Each structure stands twice: as C-alpha cells, then as structure tokens.
Amino acid sequence: MIKEIVVIGGGASGLAAAIAAKKKNKDVLLIEREAELGGILNQCIHNGFGLEVFKEEYTGPEYAYKFIEEFNSLDIEYLLNATVIKLDKVDDIFIITLSSEKLGLSEIKAKAVVISSGCYERTRGQITMPGDRPRGVITAGSAQRYLNINGFLVGKKVFILGSGDIGLIMARRMHLEGAEVLGVAEIMPYSNGLNRNIVQCLNDFDIPLYLSHTVTNVESDEFKRLKAITIQEVDSRFNPIKGTEKHFSVDTLLLSIGLIPDITLLDDFDIDVxxxxxxxxxxxxxxxxxxxxxxxxxxxxxxxxxxxxxKESSRAGTSAADYIDGLVTSRQKIKIIPKENILYVAPQYLDFGWSFKELIISFRSSKKLEKAAIKIYQGEKLVYQKRRTFIVPAEMEQVSFPYSELSKDEDLRVELEEL
Amino acid sequence: MTKEFICIVCPRGCHVLVDDAGNISGNQCKRGETYVKNEMTNPKRVVTTTVRTVFEEIPRASVKTLEAIPKGLIYQAMDLINQVVITKEMKIGEVVIENILNTGVNVVLTKEIKRKEVK
Amino acid sequence: MLKTFFYSFLIYWKGTDKLYDYIIIGAGVIGSNIARELCRYQTKVLVLDKENDVANVQSLANSAIVHSGHNPEPGSLKARLSVWGNLLYEQMEEELGIPLLKTGAYVVAHNHHEEQELDKLAELARINQVPEFSILNYEEALLDEPNLSKTVTKVLSLPTTKVTYPWEVAFAAMENAIKNGVEFRKNALVTKIRKVGNVFYVTVNNNQEYQSKYLINAAGVASDDIAGMIEKKVPYTIKGRKGEYFVLDKRVKGFVNHVLYPLPTELGKGVLITPQFHGEILLGPNSLEVKDKYHPTTSYEGLTYVKENAALLADNIPINQIIRSFAGIRSTSDYDDFYIKESLEVKGFYHLGGIDSPGLTACFAIAKYLVEEVMNVGEIYSIDPNFDPLRKKKVLFNRLSLTEKKDLLLKEPLYGNIICKCEKITEKEILDAMHGPLGSNTIKGIKKRTRAGAGLCQGGYCEEKIIKMIAKEFNISPLEIAYDKEETKLFVAETKVKP
Structure with a gap:
C-alpha cells in the first residue's frame, strides 16, 4: 500500500499540513514521535498565540487543541510514539523507515512527504563559550519543559544568555515560580525577542537586559556545579571589551541563543541547503x-x-495535494535572491509550474531599520514595493503579490532600502 | 515630553507614543490606544502558570487568568494558584479558581486533563 | 575527642573483616585494566575511585587514538608499551568487545625542513618496530584523503594507528574484572594512607578504612598527591597539561578517514584531526600547562589555536558542524617516561605516574607489564583457573543490519523505542546501561555508556525521557537524580505547594 501523503511531525506545522491535505481529499498519514500531538506548543503555556489565525488570544496548549480537534474531526490517520529514522526516495516513491515499540521497524511508502519536524535549540557547544563545563548550563526550552510539563525548577539563581523569546518567557516563568533571575545578556545591540516579551517578561519584573554583552567565563565548584559566570560588553565585531567584566553568582545559565531547523531526515538527500x-x-x-x-x-x-x-504549513499541505493531483505542469524556475539589508528569503525559488497566483515571500532583515521600503526587482524592473516601519531581525516579515506578469527567465532580487 | 510604550496586546509590539497633551500615535489598531491608556492608569497582565494534578502522567496542567488582572496582584494570584490540585478529568476552559482576588476574573485550565486510554 | 575516638573505633571494627591482596586507586583505563589482569591470579582486589563512575578524568576527555608507537624515544617504556598496547587492542576487540575503528594515520609535512623531520620520524618508527609504515607523496596521500591540505608536501603513513572509544575500554575491563570477583567502590576519595607492618590502611572520605597487602597508585592526575600521602619524597610531580577540543557532528563522517597529525613538538603530538568511532570528528588538542590540574577549562585563545592549527592539516573543515567543545587534562610528569615502579621508600606500593599520551594506547600493555614484570604477581599467587577473559560485546542497535535488527526486535520490542533521536539510541540500550555490574543512574553515566545525549542536540531532546526512565527504574524522585556526582542534582525544587 502506498500512502498519498505522509506528514512527519505532529506539532503546529504537521497538524496544519495534514489538515490542509486531507481537506483536499488526500490519503494522509501523520507520524509523531511523542505520546501526544501538539509538539512544543504543549510546553508554551504563555499566551499570545492565535491572533492571526483565530483573531483571539490563546495559550500554546489551547492553540494546539484547536488544531487537534479539527484534525480528529477529519479522521486523519496518525501514529504516536513512532520515530522516523530514515527517509529515502526510490524512483518516484518515498520510503519512510519507522521505529517504534509497538511496530518495531516498519517501512511506509508514500507519493509525497511533508517534513514538519520542527527545530532544535542551539546548545553551548555550538558557540564558543570559554570556561568550565558544569551542570547548570541548560537550554531555555529544556528548562521550560521541566518547569511547565514536569513541575521541576532547574535552578534558584538564574542568568539568561540570549534574548530569544523562549529565554524571555522563561525569565518571567522562573521568576514567578520563585527563582531569582539576575539578568539577560544579548550579544547583538538589539533584542532577539518580540517587543512585548521584553515589556511583560523583563521590564515588569525589573530584570535587566544587557545588550551587546555575552558570557565570557563559566566557573564551577568542586562538584562541577555552576558557581558563577562573567559577562562582558562586546565591540561591533563581537570581541569582548576588557574592563567591562561583570560577575554573577548563579546556579543556572539558561541559553536562548537560537533555534536551528531539524533537517537531519534530509541528510541522505542531495538537496540545496x-x-x-x-x-x-x-x-x-x-x-x-x-x-x-x-x-x-x-x-x-x-x-x-x-x-x-x-498558515505556511497549511499552504504546504495544499501544495502536496496539488502535487499528488498532478497539477504541476512544468519545472521552469528562477531564483529569489536576498540583497541589501536582507538576511534571508524563503522561498529561494519561484517555480512557474504551480497553479498559485500569489507569491508569498518570508524574509528577515539583517539589521534594525526604523523606516524602510521593501523592493523587489527583476533585472532593472521594480516588480513590487512597499513601505514598512520598525523592521527588526527578530521579526519575520512577509510580502505577497501576484506573479503572473513576471518574466520566466530572470531572477528576483529582494532589497530593503533604508529611508 | 513624549512617552513611548511598546504595545503588548499582540505580538506585533507597536511603538506607541503619547505626547504631553495626551495624544496617542504609532498604534496600528484601536486596541493599542486602549492598552496605553490602561498602562498609564492601571496596568494589567494575563497570568499564565501551572497547577498540580494527582495524575502521574500529567503532573502539571497549564492555567491562565481569563482576563488580565492588575499587575500588582500577580504575586498574590500565584500564591493562590500554587495551592490548587486537580483531582479529576477536566476540559479546557473549566474554572479552577473563581473570581480570583475579587478581580472578577476566573482562572481556567488551558490544557485538557484526560488520562490516557490503554488501548 | 571522645566522639572521634569512638568513631575511629567503629571504623577499625568495620575495616578489619577483610584484607585485600591489592587495592587499586583510580578506575580509569589504567586502573580498570590492572584490576582485570590481577584476576588471572587468585587475588582479592578492590578498586577505589573518587568519581561517581569509571573513566571520569583523563580517560574521559582525550583524542581516543590508539597510536602506532612511532613517536616515543626508542628504548623508553612509552615506546615499548605503545607498540605492544596497539597490538593488544586487536586481541581485546575480540575478548572484551572493545570498539575499534581502523583508520591508519598520516603525519604531514609542509616543506623541505618538515620533510627532513618526517624522515627522522620514520626512522624512529623503524627503530620502535612500528609495522607497515611508509612515506607517501602528496598525490598518493590525496587518493585516500581528498580534503588533505594543499599545503602538504609529504606524509608518513602509519596503517596500524586506530581509534577506540575510551569509556568503553574502561567499562569493558572493569565489568570483566567485577565478573571475575573484583570489588569496585565509586565516590571513594582516598584521604589517608598508612602502612603498619605489612598492611596498607587506606582511608576513604575520612570515614572508612580498607586494608591490603599491596597498594597500586593508578590515580592519574592525582597520582603524585596520592603518593605524597605515604612517601616522603615522591619521585615525580604531575604538571597537568590541558588539551582543548572541538567535536564536529557525525554528519561530517568521511571528511577525513585517517588520523591526521602534524609533526610532533616538545609539547606533544600537536593539534590533530581525528575521526571517531561513532562518526564524529575531533579537532585538537592544544597543550597548555595549567595551574589547577583538577579544573581544565576551555578558552577563546585555546580554541582559536585549535581551529587555526587544524586548518594546516585539511582544507575547508566544516566548522559550522561543531556541536561541542571541551578540555581534557593529561597527567604529564617531570619524569620523561611512564613511571611504573615499586616505591623506593615503601615496599608493596606501586606507582603508575606520568601516564599521559600514549597511555590509552598502552593501557592493556601497562597492566600486563605491571602485573607480570614489575610486581611478578605469578610468583606470589597461583593462577586462577576460573578466570573468564570474555565480555559480551555491547549491542549497538543502530549499527546492526536490518535483519539483525528485526530479529532482535522480535525478542525485545524496546529496541524499537528511540529515546535519543540524534544518535538513535533505544530504550533497551538505556535500560541495559542502568543495570548490570557497572550500571549507572546518572545522566552522564548513561551518556557514556550509550551515547544518548552525545549528538547534535546534546541531550536537549532525550534528557527528559532518561530522567523519567531513571526515576521509574530506581524508584526515586527526579529531585534525587544527578547529572554526574551526587551533588550535581538536576533540579533544585518541585513547583507548587505539596498537598
């Protein structure tokens, strides 16, 4: 038996993709490695979810539940406690190798696959943080899970490196659960979290935010427990400035230093990264x-x-259904290239064989811009422009416009012009 | 002097400016104006946290105040919420503390408490 | 005063009911293998270690290389024991299920001067009786090592160099020793040693005493401090040298296939690129003398040095795949060879001092050399006919063939439940690591035994699952679970008021 679409991952993304594909009457199987659906939303107990999709504000578990209810009402087939350990493609068929206690090792075949495997947290190892390697340096998301799902506090005197949203949210959570949060250090001159989180997670509780600072030493006690950290201001090239050292006695250093897409399942594919x-x-x-x-x-x-x-995953689920329905007519494509003040764009290609009318481009700026114009060129021709205010790298931007008029031979360039 | 607020009503986080005359600008929607007015007189926050349950596989369940409560009451609210123990299966939205600290706001579950069925 | 007296009386009473033949201080790769070698004779052996696990200091953080023996001064113990030790690895792969990756090594030269040094090194290899070595030109070397730096002109190829998994070396030896009757006590810090008549009295944690006829000091970095408890003049001083490393994720497997060495200097073998048994690649180490030999730490300068020097060996090192950095310590001494001798002052007290590189390479040979040639145990104790040298190889489920996997799953469905998704470690493997003669109930102990948490996400995904498993298996609260030492508890408190 060959499934039409297999969705890997049952969090926010996988649920939306599976729902969209099923609504197009596709035979869908969703595979989740945890014991419940909802993914990381289950540990994000704070509010602020759903304003765009539902025009109402929900917490993470509530938001997940809305999707799980719809997912269940559509009778979509799914597996829990099953880990995909290998993904291959032979001719036009994908082979998904699964491992689980219940089914052992099994192979599932599919015509299309949607990867919704989420991301993982950048760890201490991926940045150069000198010093000891004691217990007590832990990623913010792990600490969040221990606190919100299991009910355990990882420390009582906490410092946070990185002003990503999870770090900010955890500053408030740990503070409210009785820990002392001594500060947040951010290596960039601006915060990497949403503004609202700076206000209601730090400012509300007088937790200081040290911009342009990073942790330059980690000390442990005789048992290899975290004892103290040193933070230092950094110059414009991120080198620590002598004489700016500040010491904090802490038992925990939470890391909120970025998330990295988990694409390990694609390791065996020769794809463009x-x-x-x-x-x-x-x-x-x-x-x-x-x-x-x-x-x-x-x-x-x-x-x-x-x-x-x-929204994005729903579109991906719909695309997968279109692919199954044979609606892709050609594979003629052009590149979409990030230029001036743009960190990245997605998609990176515009493929003219698909039946969409709108091209939606997500991007992040590479620096903070008070006022800017988003400009998209094809050759010398300006094909789109729009003004925006308060553009920061921490917030993903999106533009959308019809592309039927575009040339099929020339690449697109996306720019942010500072005004 | 112009005061700047960052609106926290939604994740957009508008920078809202209030001048000496009380003129409000920079908000992208009406809610931003209401937020800033409140922030200047009686700032309020939604509290989200967890409560204990008696179920081994769900040791904690998440809760929230259904509306924002005065900022000054957050710690007292936490003390009360920390004493709640869930002993039965419950649905999202069910009340765990009614009218907390006489604010008129209920504390409700944000996670369904359902014991896993053994298949 | 009276209380102290009463207390010590209790200790004496407790201690006297057993007289060991040998006490070994230190359960790294050296102490564990000596314990096992002693099992060949009818001896009562106790191993003490201050850590909460075997292989937790020098054996914990090193390059994992089984060197060919090309480097040490001819005629030295290091030369003899490393060539012999290298050979023994092949045997131990069979007997103890020691992991071995047969990589071979290239020592590289970049210019005429270095080529001359390389020739001298080849001459050393010849004198040390290193098998199968040869000199290759750049083009020949490039065939098997496509990322070799373009600045390289010539290499010394050492096919017998291989890579092991040092933790498993210690586990295997100690598990086998325990099976053959050795007792092992962890969390036992030796605080006092005395000898009265022919008996050694070894106090641990200031409150418990053990007695033995002979005492073996395999305390690695602490060996001079331990010796100082019983000798007036310790014949060597340990000058800890730290080495800093980067770990590249196993996704880079195949970037290099050989261990790549620069030419050795007085400071050691230099910054290397070393493929690891489980697919990762190590960059490092540097070599810096440190003041605090018990606290090796990483530094910007050290790690930058490692990156810069590794770049002399290979081009386009995928440093964006770094998943970890760490620092290890070498117990380098001021004596310029391994110091493996009986004490000149105290009869029956044996030193294993200054066992730095190639200590891992030589560990099996060191144990045999000490037992057979230094201590002449065969002249004191008779051979134990019941000694069983074999230890079953650990199941590495992810490495099995599909058929083998399916067969095992029929018997044991828990091999189907992946706990560590990065390294693909199953529930059954983790359960096995918790039980058995050297079972562990710590996060680090389980990581060392299974590799759960050693991959890309560094335990971010699986640690919570392992905590739950430990809590269930040992029937303890997560509040009681430690990362490593008992004091390193994972959590400080439970939230919410207890009903």
Missing amino acids: DPKTKSAKINQAYETTVNGLFICGNSLQVHDLVDNVS
Whole structure:
C-alpha cells in the first residue's frame, strides 16, 4: 500500500499540513514521535498565540487543541510514539523507515512527504563559550519543559544568555515560580525577542537586559556545579571589551541563543541547503529541490509566531495535494535572491509550474531599520514595493503579490532600502 | 515630553507614543490606544502558570487568568494558584479558581486533563 | 575527642573483616585494566575511585587514538608499551568487545625542513618496530584523503594507528574484572594512607578504612598527591597539561578517514584531526600547562589555536558542524617516561605516574607489564583457573543490519523505542546501561555508556525521557537524580505547594 501523503511531525506545522491535505481529499498519514500531538506548543503555556489565525488570544496548549480537534474531526490517520529514522526516495516513491515499540521497524511508502519536524535549540557547544563545563548550563526550552510539563525548577539563581523569546518567557516563568533571575545578556545591540516579551517578561519584573554583552567565563565548584559566570560588553565585531567584566553568582545559565531547523531526515538527500536558514531551499510551494518532498514550519525557517507556522504549513499541505493531483505542469524556475539589508528569503525559488497566483515571500532583515521600503526587482524592473516601519531581525516579515506578469527567465532580487 | 510604550496586546509590539497633551500615535489598531491608556492608569497582565494534578502522567496542567488582572496582584494570584490540585478529568476552559482576588476574573485550565486510554 | 575516638573505633571494627591482596586507586583505563589482569591470579582486589563512575578524568576527555608507537624515544617504556598496547587492542576487540575503528594515520609535512623531520620520524618508527609504515607523496596521500591540505608536501603513513572509544575500554575491563570477583567502590576519595607492618590502611572520605597487602597508585592526575600521602619524597610531580577540543557532528563522517597529525613538538603530538568511532570528528588538542590540574577549562585563545592549527592539516573543515567543545587534562610528569615502579621508600606500593599520551594506547600493555614484570604477581599467587577473559560485546542497535535488527526486535520490542533521536539510541540500550555490574543512574553515566545525549542536540531532546526512565527504574524522585556526582542534582525544587 502506498500512502498519498505522509506528514512527519505532529506539532503546529504537521497538524496544519495534514489538515490542509486531507481537506483536499488526500490519503494522509501523520507520524509523531511523542505520546501526544501538539509538539512544543504543549510546553508554551504563555499566551499570545492565535491572533492571526483565530483573531483571539490563546495559550500554546489551547492553540494546539484547536488544531487537534479539527484534525480528529477529519479522521486523519496518525501514529504516536513512532520515530522516523530514515527517509529515502526510490524512483518516484518515498520510503519512510519507522521505529517504534509497538511496530518495531516498519517501512511506509508514500507519493509525497511533508517534513514538519520542527527545530532544535542551539546548545553551548555550538558557540564558543570559554570556561568550565558544569551542570547548570541548560537550554531555555529544556528548562521550560521541566518547569511547565514536569513541575521541576532547574535552578534558584538564574542568568539568561540570549534574548530569544523562549529565554524571555522563561525569565518571567522562573521568576514567578520563585527563582531569582539576575539578568539577560544579548550579544547583538538589539533584542532577539518580540517587543512585548521584553515589556511583560523583563521590564515588569525589573530584570535587566544587557545588550551587546555575552558570557565570557563559566566557573564551577568542586562538584562541577555552576558557581558563577562573567559577562562582558562586546565591540561591533563581537570581541569582548576588557574592563567591562561583570560577575554573577548563579546556579543556572539558561541559553536562548537560537533555534536551528531539524533537517537531519534530509541528510541522505542531495538537496540545496540555504546556509542562512540552515534548512532546505524551497520553491513557493514549499517543495525542496527533490520533487514531492515538502518542508514547512520551524523545520523550514524559525518563526516568531505560531500563526505563521500554521498558515505556511497549511499552504504546504495544499501544495502536496496539488502535487499528488498532478497539477504541476512544468519545472521552469528562477531564483529569489536576498540583497541589501536582507538576511534571508524563503522561498529561494519561484517555480512557474504551480497553479498559485500569489507569491508569498518570508524574509528577515539583517539589521534594525526604523523606516524602510521593501523592493523587489527583476533585472532593472521594480516588480513590487512597499513601505514598512520598525523592521527588526527578530521579526519575520512577509510580502505577497501576484506573479503572473513576471518574466520566466530572470531572477528576483529582494532589497530593503533604508529611508 | 513624549512617552513611548511598546504595545503588548499582540505580538506585533507597536511603538506607541503619547505626547504631553495626551495624544496617542504609532498604534496600528484601536486596541493599542486602549492598552496605553490602561498602562498609564492601571496596568494589567494575563497570568499564565501551572497547577498540580494527582495524575502521574500529567503532573502539571497549564492555567491562565481569563482576563488580565492588575499587575500588582500577580504575586498574590500565584500564591493562590500554587495551592490548587486537580483531582479529576477536566476540559479546557473549566474554572479552577473563581473570581480570583475579587478581580472578577476566573482562572481556567488551558490544557485538557484526560488520562490516557490503554488501548 | 571522645566522639572521634569512638568513631575511629567503629571504623577499625568495620575495616578489619577483610584484607585485600591489592587495592587499586583510580578506575580509569589504567586502573580498570590492572584490576582485570590481577584476576588471572587468585587475588582479592578492590578498586577505589573518587568519581561517581569509571573513566571520569583523563580517560574521559582525550583524542581516543590508539597510536602506532612511532613517536616515543626508542628504548623508553612509552615506546615499548605503545607498540605492544596497539597490538593488544586487536586481541581485546575480540575478548572484551572493545570498539575499534581502523583508520591508519598520516603525519604531514609542509616543506623541505618538515620533510627532513618526517624522515627522522620514520626512522624512529623503524627503530620502535612500528609495522607497515611508509612515506607517501602528496598525490598518493590525496587518493585516500581528498580534503588533505594543499599545503602538504609529504606524509608518513602509519596503517596500524586506530581509534577506540575510551569509556568503553574502561567499562569493558572493569565489568570483566567485577565478573571475575573484583570489588569496585565509586565516590571513594582516598584521604589517608598508612602502612603498619605489612598492611596498607587506606582511608576513604575520612570515614572508612580498607586494608591490603599491596597498594597500586593508578590515580592519574592525582597520582603524585596520592603518593605524597605515604612517601616522603615522591619521585615525580604531575604538571597537568590541558588539551582543548572541538567535536564536529557525525554528519561530517568521511571528511577525513585517517588520523591526521602534524609533526610532533616538545609539547606533544600537536593539534590533530581525528575521526571517531561513532562518526564524529575531533579537532585538537592544544597543550597548555595549567595551574589547577583538577579544573581544565576551555578558552577563546585555546580554541582559536585549535581551529587555526587544524586548518594546516585539511582544507575547508566544516566548522559550522561543531556541536561541542571541551578540555581534557593529561597527567604529564617531570619524569620523561611512564613511571611504573615499586616505591623506593615503601615496599608493596606501586606507582603508575606520568601516564599521559600514549597511555590509552598502552593501557592493556601497562597492566600486563605491571602485573607480570614489575610486581611478578605469578610468583606470589597461583593462577586462577576460573578466570573468564570474555565480555559480551555491547549491542549497538543502530549499527546492526536490518535483519539483525528485526530479529532482535522480535525478542525485545524496546529496541524499537528511540529515546535519543540524534544518535538513535533505544530504550533497551538505556535500560541495559542502568543495570548490570557497572550500571549507572546518572545522566552522564548513561551518556557514556550509550551515547544518548552525545549528538547534535546534546541531550536537549532525550534528557527528559532518561530522567523519567531513571526515576521509574530506581524508584526515586527526579529531585534525587544527578547529572554526574551526587551533588550535581538536576533540579533544585518541585513547583507548587505539596498537598
């Protein structure tokens, strides 16, 4: 038996993709490695989810539940406690190797696959942080899970490196659960989290934010427990400035230093990878450079808002259904290239064989811009422009415009012009 | 002097400016104006946290205040919420503390408490 | 005063009911293998280690290389024991299920001067009786090592160089030793040693005493401090040298296939690129003398040095695949060879001092050399006919063939449940690591035994699952679970008021 579409991952992204594909009457199977659906939303107990999708504000578990209810009402087939350990494509068919206690090792065949495997947290190892390696240096997301799901506090005196949203949210959570949060250090001159989180997670509780600072030493006690950290101001090239050292006695250093798309399942494929998103390059249908292999959500690009994950993944699910229906007419494509003040764009390709009318481009700026114009060129021709205010790298931007008039031979360039 | 607020009503985080005359600008929607007015007189926040349950496989369940409560009451609210123990299966939205600290706001579950069925 | 007296009386009473033949201080790759070698004779052996696990200091953080023996001064113990030790690895792969990756090594030269040095090194290899070595030109070397730096002109090829998994070397030896009757006590810090008559009295944690006829000091970095408890003049001083490393994720497997060495200097073998048994690649180490030999730490300068020097060996090192950095310590001494001798002052007290590189290479040979040639155990104790040298190889489920996997799954479905998704470690493997003669109930102990948490996400995904498993298997609260030492608890408190 060959499934039409297999969705890997049952979090915000996978649920939306599966729902969209099922609504197009496709035979869908969703595979989740945890014991429940909902993914990381289950541990994100704070509010702020759903304003874009539902026009109402929900907490993570509530937002997940809305999707799980719809998923269940559509009778979509799914597996829990099953880990995909290998993904291959032989001729036009994908082979998904699964491992689980219940089924042992099994192989599932599919015509299309949607990767919704989320992201993982950057760890201490991926940045150069000198000093000891004691217990007590832990990623913010892990600490969040221990606190919100299991009910355990990892420390009582906490410092946070990185002003990503999880770090900010955890500053408030740990403070409210009785820990002392001594500060947050951010190596960039601006915060990497949403403004609202700076206000209601730090400012509300007088937790200081040290911009342009990083941790330059980690000390442990005789038992290899975290004892103290040193932070230092950095110059414009991120080198620590002598004489700016500040010491903090802490038992915990939470790391909120970034999320990286988990594309380990694509390791065996010869796909184009974007070094900026650290994920597969896609066309506007969320299809990788392997036909029929789609990717969306945080495994494609790390989002700030789950609402955007849902919308994007829903489009990816629809695309997968179109692919099954044979609606892709050609494979003629052009590149979409990030230029001036743009960190990355997704999609990286515009593929003219698909039946969409709108091209939606997500991007992040490479610096903070008070006022800017988003300009998209094809050759010398300006094909789109729009003014925006308060553009920061921490917040993903999107533009959307019809592309039927575009030339099929020349690449697109996306720019942010500072005004 | 112009005061700047960052609106926290939604994740957009508008920078809202209030001048000496009380003119509000920079907000992209009406809610931003209401937020800033409140922030200047009686700032309020939604509290999200967890409660204990008696079920081994779900040791904690998430809860929230259904509306924002005065900022000054957050710690007292936490103390009350920390004492709640869930002993039965419950649905999202069910009330775990009614009218917390006489604010008129209920604390409700944000996670369904359902014991896993053994298949 | 009275209390102290009463307390020590209790200790004496407790201690006297057993007289060991040998006490070994230190359960790294050296101490564990000596314990096992002693099992060949009818001896009562106790191993003490201050850590909460075997292989937790020098054996924990090193390059994992089984060197060919090309480097040490001819005629030295290091030369003899490393060539012999290298050979023994092949045997131990069979007997103890020691992991071995037969990589071979290239020592590289970049210019005429270095080529002359390379020739001298080849001459050393010849004198040390290193098998099968040869000199290759750049083009020949490039065939098997496509990422070799373009600046390389000539290489010394050492096919017998291989890579092991040092933790498993210690586990295997100690498990086999325990099976053959050795007792092992962890969390036992030796605080005092005395000898009265022919008996050694070894106090641990200031409150418990053990007695033995002979005492073996395999305390690695602490060996001079331990010796100082019983000798007036310790014949060597340990000058800890730290080495800093980067780990590249196993996705880079195949970037290099050989261990790549620069030419050795007085400071050691230099910054290397070393493929690891499980697919990762190590860059490092540097070699810096440190003040605090018990606290090797990483530094910007050190790690930058490692990156810069690794780049002299291979081009386009995928440094974006770094998943970890760490620092290890070498117990380098001021004596310029391994110091493996009986004490000149105290009869029956044996030194294993200054066992730095190639200590891992030589560990099996060191144990045999000590037992057979230094201590002449065969002249004191008779051979134990019941000694069983074999230890079953650990199941590495992810490495099995599909058929083998399916067969095992029929018997044991828990091999189907992946706990560590990066390294693909199953629930059954983790359960096995918790039980058995050297079972562990710590996160680090389980990581060392299974590799759960050693991959890309560094435990971010699986640690929570392992905590739950430990809590269930040992029937303890997560509040009681430690990362490594008992004091390194994972959590400080449970939230919410207890009903």
